[in-house]
Amino acid sequence: MLPIDLSGKRAFVAGVADDGGFGFAIAKALAVAGASVCVGTWPPALGIFETLLRRGKLDASLRMPDGSKFELEKIYALDAEYDSLLDAPEELRAQKRYRDRGDFSIDGVVENLREDFGDPCLDIVVHSLANGPEVNKPLMQTSRKGYLAAHGASAYSFVSLAQRLQPLMRERGAFLGLSYLASRGVVADYGGGMASAKAALEADARMLALELGRGWGHRVNVISAGPYASRAASAIGFIHKMIKYYQMNAPLPDALRADEVGNAAAFLCSPLASGITGTVLYVDKGYHAMAAPADVGGLIDALSGSED
Numbered sequence: 085m086l087p088i089d090l091s092g093k094r095a096f097v098a099g100v101a102d103d104g105g106f107g108f109a110i111a112k113a114l115a116v117a118g119a120s121v122c123v124g125t126w127p128p129a130l131g132i133f134e135t136l137l138r139r140g141k142l143d144a145s146l147r148m149p150d151g152s153k154f155e156l157e158k159i160y161a162l163d164a165e166y167d168s169l170l171d172a173p174e175e176l177r178a179q180k181r182y183r184d185r186g187d188f189s190i191d192g193v194v195e196n197l198r199e200d201f202g203d204p205c206l207d208i209v210v211h212s213l214a215n216g217p218e219v220n221k222p223l224m225q226t227s228r229k230g231y232l233a234a235h236g237a238s239a240y241s242f243v244s245l246a247q248r249l250q251p252l253m254r255e256r257g258a259f260l261g262l263s264y265l266a267s268r269g270v271v272a273d274y275g276g277g278m279a280s281a282k283a284a285l286e287a288d289a290r291m292l293a294l295e296l297g298r299g300w301g302h303r304v305n306v307i308s309a310g311p312y313a314s315r316a317a318s319a320i321g322f323i324h325k326m327i328k329y330y331q332m333n334a335p336l337p338d339a340l341r342a343d344e345v346g347n348a349a350a351f352l353c354s355p356l357a358s359g360i361t362g363t364v365l366y367v368d369k370g371y372h373a374m375a376a377p378a379d380v381g382g383l384i385d386a387l388s389g390s391e392d
């Protein structure tokens with residue numbers, strides 16, 4: 085047996101607000117491997133997440149393979165657009181969903197983690213969040229404000245988390261970000277600057293791999309995931325068409341499951357991946373390897389024995 089063993093380790097997963105996305109699947113996989121897991125949740129989604137948890141609506145998803153319940157160690161309010169509370173506009177801080185949440189900035193989460201668990205207290209940091217207010221707009225119609233907001237929330241937030249959480253990391257820590265193939269090839273309709281935000285995230289992960297590796301011995305990797313109908317992806321609008329397209333054209337024709345991303349994340353964050361840093365791992369049923377649709381010349385029919 086070659087186990088993924090994360091017992092004694094603590095993870096912080098930023099970007100969990102329900103059981104329907106990659107953040108939750110990653111958090112659960114890390115817990116199944118033995119880690120204790122804290123999450124960071126966007127304030128506008130935090131109240132609903134707490135209610136779902138309290139009412140037992142997520143109990144089926146929280147069931148662990150041994151029958152026990154996955155208990156999140158702590159849920160922190162986090163708006164990753166803000167490095168410190170002073171960066172957040174006054175009107176935002178006064179909003180109902182923000183005003184009673186304490187310091188929801190990245191600095192705030194760092195201070196809360198330090199207070200709750202001491203210093204150092206972390207082994208794994210996962211960035212599983214993105215936001216592009218103009219994602220539905222073509223780049224030709226994207227405003228400077230929308231473009232920079234996409235980059236701030238989806239790419240710089242990873243850099244900021246790395247900068248600010250590094251002092252809390254124990255030896256041989258692991259950082260992980262989530263990307264999408266639009267970083268290196270055109271995915272029509274993934275607009276608003278989100279494609280370049282993902283490209284920035286991947287480039288930054290490589291730089292951070294060098295800086296955090298040489299500086300502190302930590303590793304930094306990215307998973308580029310295939311399409312999955314999470315809440316965020318469903319809001320973009322064409323996710324079901326994309327899933328179907330991948331099923332028709334990827335080497336593996338079954339739809340991607342979130343736990344497949346979770347398992348890959350647990351591996352990358354584990355000592356089994358001690359030699360892997362600065363990499364983008366595609367967890368997309370192999371679609372990234374394709375340069376043309378799968379069925380152009382009848383190969384697929386021939387393989388399935390349906391050719392005349």
Ligand SMILES: NC(=O)c1ccc[n+]([C@@H]2O[C@H](COP(=O)([O-])OP(=O)(O)OC[C@H]3O[C@@H](n4cnc5c(N)ncnc54)[C@H](O)[C@@H]3O)[C@@H](O)[C@H]2O)c1
Pocket residue numbers: 098099100101102104105106107108125126129162163164165211212213214215237262263264265308309310311312313314315316317
């Ligand atoms: N679903 C897909 O098809 C797909 C494919 C490739 C990559 N990804 C990436 O996976 C990651 C997770 O997304 P998902 O699809 O699982 O959706 P998701 O809805 O589960 O996760 C996105 C999370 O980001 C949070 N968020 C948004 N803005 C935030 C902010 N300013 N501060 C803190 N949190 C914020 C949301 O509340 C949500 O919990 C993202 O980086 C996404 O781009 C998704």
